[in-house]
Amino acid sequence: MVKCDKNLKTPRRRTSAKSSVTAAKVSKALSQPATSTVPNLGRVSNMTVVVRVRPPNKKEQEQNSRIVVKTIDDKMLIFDPKEEEQPFFYHGVKHRDFLKRGNKELKFVFDKVCGNISTNVEVYTHSTKSLVDTLMNGYNCSVFAYGATGAGKTYTMIGTEESPGITFLTMQDLFNRKNELSSEREFELMVTYVEIYNEVVKDLLCSNGSPLYLREDSKYGVIISGVKAHKISNPGELFSLLDQGNKRRTQHLTDANAESSRSHAVFQVYIHMTCKNTRESSTAKLSMIDLAGSERGSATGYVGPRFKEGANINRSLLALGNCINSLINGKNHIPYRDSKLTRLLKDSLGGNCHTVMIANVSPSSLSYEETYNTLKYAYRAKSIKSNIKKNVISGDLHVEQYIKLVSDLQTENAHLKSEVERLKQEKTHCDDGDSSELDALRSENNEMKKQIELLNLTINALRSVKSEGKGDGPCPSEDLSKVRTEVYQEFAVLVKDQTDALQSIFEMEKSIVAKKKQIDTELALRSTGKGKDDKKKISDKYDKEEKDLKLQIERLKSIKMRTSVKIKNLLLVYPELNQEYEKFSLNMDRLEFQYQNELTQMKNDILRQMLTDFQKEKHPLSQSANMPGTSSACGTVTRPKRNLQDAKGKMNSTFVLEGGDKPPVKTKTTRNIAVKGFKTRSSKRFLLGTTSVGKENKPGGSKLTLSYDVKKIQRKRWV
Numbered sequence: 001m002v003k004c005d006k007n008l009k010t011p012r013r014r015t016s017a018k019s020s021v022t023a024a025k026v027s028k029a030l031s032q033p034a035t036s037t038v039p040n041l042g043r044v045s046n047m048t049v050v051v052r053v054r055p056p057n058k059k060e061q062e063q064n065s066r067i068v069v070k071t072i073d074d075k076m077l078i079f080d081p082k083e084e085e086q087p088f089f090y091h092g093v094k095h096r097d098f099l100k101r102g103n104k105e106l107k108f109v110f111d112k113v114c115g116n117i118s119t120n121v122e123v124y125t126h127s128t129k130s131l132v133d134t135l136m137n138g139y140n141c142s143v144f145a146y147g148a149t150g151a152g153k154t155y156t157m158i159g160t161e162e163s164p165g166i167t168f169l170t171m172q173d174l175f176n177r178k179n180e181l182s183s184e185r186e187f188e189l190m191v192t193y194v195e196i197y198n199e200v201v202k203d204l205l206c207s208n209g210s211p212l213y214l215r216e217d218s219k220y221g222v223i224i225s226g227v228k229a230h231k232i233s234n235p236g237e238l239f240s241l242l243d244q245g246n247k248r249r250t251q252h253l254t255d256a257n258a259e260s261s262r263s264h265a266v267f268q269v270y271i272h273m274t275c276k277n278t279r280e281s282s283t284a285k286l287s288m289i290d291l292a293g294s295e296r297g298s299a300t301g302y303v304g305p306r307f308k309e310g311a312n313i314n315r316s317l318l319a320l321g322n323c324i325n326s327l328i329n330g331k332n333h334i335p336y337r338d339s340k341l342t343r344l345l346k347d348s349l350g351g352n353c354h355t356v357m358i359a360n361v362s363p364s365s366l367s368y369e370e371t372y373n374t375l376k377y378a379y380r381a382k383s384i385k386s387n388i389k390k391n392v393i394s395g396d397l398h399v400e401q402y403i404k405l406v407s408d409l410q411t412e413n414a415h416l417k418s419e420v421e422r423l424k425q426e427k428t429h430c431d432d433g434d435s436s437e438l439d440a441l442r443s444e445n446n447e448m449k450k451q452i453e454l455l456n457l458t459i460n461a462l463r464s465v466k467s468e469g470k471g472d473g474p475c476p477s478e479d480l481s482k483v484r485t486e487v488y489q490e491f492a493v494l495v496k497d498q499t500d501a502l503q504s505i506f507e508m509e510k511s512i513v514a515k516k517k518q519i520d521t522e523l524a525l526r527s528t529g530k531g532k533d534d535k536k537k538i539s540d541k542y543d544k545e546e547k548d549l550k551l552q553i554e555r556l557k558s559i560k561m562r563t564s565v566k567i568k569n570l571l572l573v574y575p576e577l578n579q580e581y582e583k584f585s586l587n588m589d590r591l592e593f594q595y596q597n598e599l600t601q602m603k604n605d606i607l608r609q610m611l612t613d614f615q616k617e618k619h620p621l622s623q624s625a626n627m628p629g630t631s632s633a634c635g636t637v638t639r640p641k642r643n644l645q646d647a648k649g650k651m652n653s654t655f656v657l658e659g660g661d662k663p664p665v666k667t668k669t670t671r672n673i674a675v676k677g678f679k680t681r682s683s684k685r686f687l688l689g690t691t692s693v694g695k696e697n698k699p700g701g702s703k704l705t706l707s708y709d710v711k712k713i714q715r716k717r718w719v
């Protein structure tokens with residue numbers, strides 16, 4: 001058998017732990033009963049490795065390249081097979097071509113070899129079909145497509161409309177199984193689709209494109225914080241989601257592929273099942289990963305961002321290779337933290353997971369090196385062993401289990417603290433360094449602290465339930481049911497507190513808007529005439545009231561957060577509350593949305609009213625002040641002169657308003673003017689004073705010219 005043990009080494013990178021920033025929607029969706037990962041099988045399983053050889057493409061055919069992958073049967077292939085020698089004769093004697101390189105003729109055996117005529121359905125049948133039952137039995141599964149650029153990974157995973165890839169086929173089967181089992185079980189299915197590009201994780205099903213962070217969850221393993229989980233009810237919906245996500249995926253042209261995917265795409269399905277009779281539930285996660293294509297950096301000759309992109313792809317694939325090597329060699333430390341990809345795949349390689357690797361190769365000699373590397377990689381991966389555990393959700397929680405979780409979290413916490421310290425020191429030595437990593441670590445640390453607190457509370461709750469159950473008093477089951485009633489009551493109170501807090505926050509926000517409208521009108525009325533001196537008093541009063549209201553809002557928000565922590569705590573102890581909680585959180589989302597809607601509508605109404613008043617000259621300001629660009633004076637209104645817009649902070653620029661026959665207003669007024677040439681969304685404030693007025697009599701009518709001097713510039717901080 002071939003030896004494929006050339007260690008794939010990569011320089012040890014500084015580990016960078018990023019924090020969870022938002023409360024992950026997916027973890028919220030998955031805030032299901034606490035799982036106790038029961039190693040009820042403890043079986044050892046090899047990773048299943050399937051090799052798919054794609055048909056030669058047009059370029060390979062045109063260049064008459066040699067076929068370097070020969071499939072022998074459905075399990076064996078030969079790389080660089082022996083060629084038939086074309087002997088030549090010299091002086092009638094048969095000679096060998098000594099310049100010709102000898103063929104490697106390496107035999108590889110895999111779990112399945114799919115030749116170049118195999119379809120996606122055939123690949124599916126021999127790779128992931130069996131995973132559907134494994135998932136339904138509550139085990140985590142993952143599939144990843146590996147190979148060089150243009151080797152056919154995306155074709156295998158996603159496919160085309162005529163020949164859908166294995167993601168769609170797996171999901172189709174999953175839905176079929178779900179329907180078959182629907183009389184016995186309740187199902188909930190959620191999907192997420194993200195990409196890792198240049199070490200940044202992004203949600204492919206969300207248009208905002210903000211970076212997401214990976215987090216390790218004691219219950220669900222590695223989760224992506226902030227990713228949006230989508231509920232789907234049939235495979236048709238999935239196809240449109242995949243299509244939508246793929247359009248957002250980062251693609252560039254490479255030598256081997258006109259539409260090369262330059263990111264790792266990770267599609268995950270979370271299945272939550274509850275047995276209708278016993279109410280026992282289990283969760284399983286299916287991850288389908290379309291890795292970015294590896295390529296030889298030196299061969300591409302790319303520079304700049306494309307070089308960085310290629311380097312990141314290769315680095316993360318090397319990190320994956322290192323993890324595979326460490327797993328095979330039975331090392332204690334597996335360098336998962338070396339890249340985002342390996343962090344995400346942590347529980348998909350050696351962990352609690354049944355894994356299928358599909359290695360895609362081109363048959364042509366044009367991709368000789370790439371194919372050889374992929375086959376070596378895949379062959380090594382075959383030796384990975386994993387301990388597969390079933391995720392059974394048990395109502396009977398063990399205090400010891402939580403204590404272990406707390407101790408794990410504390411260890412991780414200590415590690416993060418030391419990282420923070422190290423980074424702090426580095427920062428003092430090199431102050432112009434990037435502080436984002438430090439901030440990320442800090443917030444991850446805080447997150448950990450919160451989790452530890454929460455788990456400690458749970459331990460206490462469990463202890464009290466246990467100790468109450470042991471005493472000489474009434475029988476434990478009675479005691480437990482009493483505790484349960486109390487817990488339900490507590491839950492109802494907390495839910496009410498949260499709803500009330502939300503309602504009050506909304507009322508206060510409404511009154512801030514109403515007050516703002518009132519104060520604006522009052523200030524405008526007093527901008528001229530007698531009431532001018534009251535202006536400061538009025539705005540001070542308003543500022544104070546607004547500050548008070550905002551303080552109250554903050555207080556209510558913290559109450560809301562505290563009650564939410566308490567509710568989550570109760571959920572840990574009483575998973576039965578989950579269904580209630582789901583309903584409640586849906587209701588809260590709906591309420592929040594409705595309130596936001598009302599508030600925006602209210603603000604819009606005010607603006608609309610102001611606009612109408614201005615147009616009809618009812619607004620106090622429209623009568624009392626001629627503002628640049630909005631002069632109420634009839635006739636043409638010109639924009640402020642360019643010299644102001646280009647002034648870039650010079651103090652005394654002049655701009656002119658033309659038209660109309662109203663007299664100039666002798667008042668100071670502030671006006672926002674966007675200054676050209678500054679990269680800013682906010683504008684500078686200019687305090688204006690009218691300095692001169694000119695009237696010209698023309699044949700067509702008179703023309704009034706108002707000149708304003710910019711007296712003062714109040715600089716604002718750029719945002």
Ligand SMILES: Nc1ncnc2c1ncn2[C@@H]1O[C@H](COP(=O)(O)OP(=O)(O)OP(=O)(O)O)[C@@H](O)[C@H]1O
Pocket residue numbers: 053054055057147148149150151152153154155156254257259260261262291292293294360
């Ligand atoms: N088995 C196959 N049968 C027919 N065409 C295929 C097959 N595999 C790949 N192709 C075609 O080869 C081209 C490259 O395939 P694909 O985009 O899947 O490669 P890839 O490995 O995902 O590349 P990259 O890593 O650069 O994204 C596509 O045009 C695809 O349609």
